[in-house]
Amino acid sequence: MIIEPRMRGFICLTSHPEGCEQNVINQINYIKSKGKIDGPKNVLVIGASTGFGLASRITSAFGSEASTLGVFFEKPPQEGKPGSPGWYNTAAFQKIAQAQGLYAKGINGDAFSTEIKEKTIALIKEDLGKIDLVIYSLASPVRMHPLTGVLHKSVLKPIGQIFTNKTVDFHTGIVSDVTMSPSTDEDIENTVAVMGGEDWDMWIEALLKADLLSENAKTVAYSYIGPSITEPVYRKGTIGKAKDHLEASAFAITEKLKSINGNAYVSVNKALVTQASSAIPIIPLYISLLYKVMKAKGTHEGCIEQIQRLFSERLYNGKDLTTDEVGRIRVDDWEMDAEIQAEVAKLWLEATTETLPNIGDLAGYRSDFLDLFGFENKAVDYSKEVNEMTDIPGLV
Numbered sequence: 001m002i003i004e005p006r007m008r009g010f011i012c013l014t015s016h017p018e019g020c021e022q023n024v025i026n027q028i029n030y031i032k033s034k035g036k037i038d039g040p041k042n043v044l045v046i047g048a049s050t051g052f053g054l055a056s057r058i059t060s061a062f063g064s065e066a067s068t069l070g071v072f073f074e075k076p077p078q079e080g081k082p083g084s085p086g087w088y089n090t091a092a093f094q095k096i097a098q099a100q101g102l103y104a105k106g107i108n109g110d111a112f113s114t115e116i117k118e119k120t121i122a123l124i125k126e127d128l129g130k131i132d133l134v135i136y137s138l139a140s141p142v143r144m145h146p147l148t149g150v151l152h153k154s155v156l157k158p159i160g161q162i163f164t165n166k167t168v169d170f171h172t173g174i175v176s177d178v179t180m181s182p183s184t185d186e187d188i189e190n191t192v193a194v195m196g197g198e199d200w201d202m203w204i205e206a207l208l209k210a211d212l213l214s215e216n217a218k219t220v221a222y223s224y225i226g227p228s229i230t231e232p233v234y235r236k237g238t239i240g241k242a243k244d245h246l247e248a249s250a251f252a253i254t255e256k257l258k259s260i261n262g263n264a265y266v267s268v269n270k271a272l273v274t275q276a277s278s279a280i281p282i283i284p285l286y287i288s289l290l291y292k293v294m295k296a297k298g299t300h301e302g303c304i305e306q307i308q309r310l311f312s313e314r315l316y317n318g319k320d321l322t323t324d325e326v327g328r329i330r331v332d333d334w335e336m337d338a339e340i341q342a343e344v345a346k347l348w349l350e351a352t353t354e355t356l357p358n359i360g361d362l363a364g365y366r367s368d369f370l371d372l373f374g375f376e377n378k379a380v381d382y383s384k385e386v387n388e389m390t391d392i393p394g395l396v
Contacts, residue, residue, distance in 0.1 A: 002385055003082055005375045008172065010278040012373040016382065017077075017390045019374025020088035027055060027304040029094060031062040034308055039064035039316040040133035042214070044124070046111050046203060048084030049373070051274050052138040052222050052334075053137030055307040057093065060133065063311060066130055067103035070094075071111045075142070077388045085373045091392045098393055102155045103127070104393040112199055114146045123212045123396055134219040143194040146202075152193040156280050157183035157239055161268045163232045166351060168285040170278070170365050171382055175353045178281040181272055185233045195242035197221065197249025204253050204264070217262040218315065219253065221231050221246055225268050225332060226286075231346055233282050247328060256284055258319050265321070269306050273368035284365060289347045290335065291361035299334040301370075305333055 006013040043060040045051040048070030054339045060066040072090060077083035090106050097104035105123065126130060143152045158180055165179040183191075200221050207213050223243045226234050234240055246266060253264035255280040271290060294300040299307070310331050314321055324330050334340070347359045356362055370376045 001080060001388055002383070004382070005370055005373060005387065007117065011017050011275070012370070013083050014305075014373065015085035015088060016374035016380065016386065017082070017088040017091070017388060018386050019377045019380045019382075020085050021092035022377045022379045023371060023374060024054075024058070024092040027058045028062050030304050031059055031308055034063070034290050034312065037063040037316050038318065039311055040066050040218075041377065042066065042128045043068045043133045043135065044071070044120070044130050044131045044207075045069070045135040045137065047137035047139060048072050048106070048135075049074050049090045051137065051139065051272075052183040052303050052307060053135060054086075054089055054093070054208065055303040056137060058304065059307045059311050061093075061097050061104065062391040063308065065102065065132075068087070068097070069120065069123065069128065070104075070106040071116060071359075072106065072108060073110055074108055077390060078272050079389065081251075082388045083390070085121040087392065088374060088390055091390045094100055094392055094394045103396055105189060106392055107391075107396050110144065110145045111265070112140070112146060115141060115208050117203065119396070121206060121212060124212050125210070130217075131207065131330065132214040133216050134204065134217070136219065136221040138192065138199065139274070142198070144342065150217040151191040153189040154242070155183060155187045157181065157187055157240070158232045158237045159183050159188065163392075164283055165229075165282055166230075167281045168288065168349070168362065169227045170284045170288070170362060170369065173353060173356060173362055175351055177287065178341070181279060188241050192242045195239065196245030197247075197253075198245075200246065201249050201253055204256065208256060208259075213257070213260055213262060215260050217257065217260055219257075219262070219264045220252065220315070220329075221264075221266050221326055223247060223266045223268050223328070224271065226271060227344065228281055228334070229345065230286055233280060238282075248325070250327065265315075265323070265327075265329050265357065267310055268332045270301060270335045272303060272331045273340065273365055274308075275372060278369060279293065285351060286344070286348070288356065288360040288362045289344050289351065289364045290340070291364045293340055293343045293347070295361065295364070296327065299337075300341070
């Protein structure tokens with residue numbers, strides 16, 4: 001079939017298998033161009049099919065020749081209906097990794113569930129023995145709690161007061177004001193239940209109990225802080241409460257890992273275009289301005305550049321790992337540079353529908369958004385028919 005992007009709000013309803021494969025190839029080529037990393041050898045990536053999770057898997061495999069097991073929750077294709085982009089990303093990654101002699105298997109299902117944890121543990125025992133790096137990169141709006149059976153739904157809301165500020169419709173380029181109502185206590189509790197650190201802790205406990213973590217094993221989860229512009233809706237909103245919980249969980253998990261001299265870290269990463277960030281008011285406008293400034297300065301990074309730098313300069317640099325005053329790894333350092341943020345704050349005040357095409361990089365934002373779904377890749381001819389029925393080799 002010929003596959004074109006079909007939009008509904010901040011969601012693209014279609015994805016392109018060849019475009020997604022080319023994205024994976026581009027990331028693999030980038031990692032190979034940067035040289036070897038003396039990094040992990042057996043890696044479990046929870047949330048492995050898109051964004052930072054996918055970049056972590058690619059960096060582990062093609063930077064350190066690691067065996068990788070990916071856990072993800074993706075929609076397979078049906079005749080005449082494309083699968084989700086993460087399905088095609090994983091199919092491409094596992095095909096290429098296996099062709100180059102690397103162990104690469106995947107489990108498709110709800111990573112929050114006890115069933116998927118048990119299935120993953122059984123496969124590690126059978127194939128890998130012990131894991132020396134666990135990446136936790138889940139991005140889900142809902143979580144069925146495996147112990148209580150309660151379905152928790154996260155919300156994107158400020159806390160304590162109504163919040164109004166600018167945002168942009170990245171499809172039309174129209175800048176307008178958006179007003180958000182404050183959250184309830186229940187909203188905060190639900191968001192923390194979905195996006196906090198409880199499930200990360202559960203995964204590590206299960207792996208420890210099964211004796212599947214090697215001596216000096218590391219585990220890393222991903223977070224974001226951002227500037228004062230986005231604080232009310234992000235870091236000081238419901239998501240921020242969840243991130244606080246995630247970051248606090250790193251200390252509790254590290255305590256549990258002492259028996260194997262292991263460590264848990266939270267890496268604070270840069271603002272990037274993802275399906276999740278596109279849904280948060282204010283963030284698309286901030287990112288379009290940030291992109292403009294960072295690209296002009298030559299410091300812009302995508303997911304793969306961020307994770308390559310995290311692995312090569314922080315996690316596996318052969319030196320003591322530098323963290324901030326509360327123990328977080330900061331690879332958002334280039335974004336949060338004082339000069340960068342001062343320029344973005346200045347442009348924020350100037351941003352209107354009329355000025356944004358010149359002072360921002362909305363075209364770059366749109367391109368990155370479509371790229372998530374395999375579209376607008378220069379190496380792909382989108383006028384040609386493509387087979388949507390792609391299988392994932394090594395799917396368990």
